[in-house]
Amino acid sequence: MEIKFFKKSIPTLIFLIVFSAIVIPVFYQLLKVDTKLKIYNPADVNPRLVDFSMKHITKDHTVADFKLTNQNGEIITNKNYKNKIYVADFFFTRCQTICIAMAYNMSELQDFYKKDADIMFLSHSVTPVIDSVSVLKDYAERKGVMDGKWNVTTGSKKHIYELARKSYFAVLDEGDGGENDFIHTEQFILVDKERRIRGYYDGTEKEDMIKLKNDIVLLKEEYASK
Known part of the structure; x- marks a missing residue:
């Protein structure tokens, strides 16, 4: 049986x-x-953050080519970030409000990833006329910026503001990058190796920094599985 x-x-x-x-x-x-991170296109972002000319775009958005000058007077372009995952933000050296926490958190991230060659950081001054190379150099030294790891940059105001509004979608207010235009944002933006936006985080909040680190783990796993 x-x-x-x-x-x-x-x-x-x-x-x-x-x-x-x-x-x-x-x-x-x-x-x-x-578990893969979202790929952000203009149509996926809060419409108030997106330039009217780009709101209809639903795929293939990437950060535009840029040309900036860092704390050492070196020209920084997309080529410096080729095949890198990076975190971008917008700041100014005289800021005494959100930028203090943002700089601290970016510095902490830099220290956490200092031995990880895949990860870099990019800060854009929103007062580029005031934040000259010498001013940025002093700022970089005070904040412990590692050359080759974290670039704090200046450049054409119009160019930087266009990056904020049309590439990173980091600010709510509209403007033309003119003399009276001013942006101020706490956003950290995670960008992948294809120059695609993969996440937004409040650069003043510790909880968001934990989430950012976890998202970087997911992003690295995504590349490792290819």
Whole structure:
């Protein structure tokens, strides 16, 4: 009796083994897809943050080419961030409000990733006329900026403000980058190796910095699996 029952169970057992071999990997892959970070396009962002000319874009948005000058007087472009994951923000050296916490948190992130060659940082001055190279150099020394890891930059105000509004979608207010235009934002923006936006974080909040680190883990796993 037991032998007959066992024989009848063999096909069921084989079926379960084959079923598991097929379904479990598929289920695992679906879970992996779900843990991938969102890719942000203009249509995915708060409409108040997006320039009117770009609100219709639903795919393939990337950070535009840029040309800036860092704390050492070096020209910094997209090429310096090629095949890098980076965190971008907007600040000014005389800021005595949100920028203090932002600079502290960016410095903490830099220290956390100092041995990780995949991760870099990019800060854009929103008062570039005031924040000359010499001013940025002094600021960088005070904040412990590591050359080659974190660039604090100045440049054309119009260019920087256009990056904030049309590439990073980091500010609510509109403007033309003119003399009376001024932006101030606490946003940290996570950018992947294809220059795509993968996350937004409040640069003054510790909880958001934890989330940012966790998201970088997911992003690195995404690249490792390719």
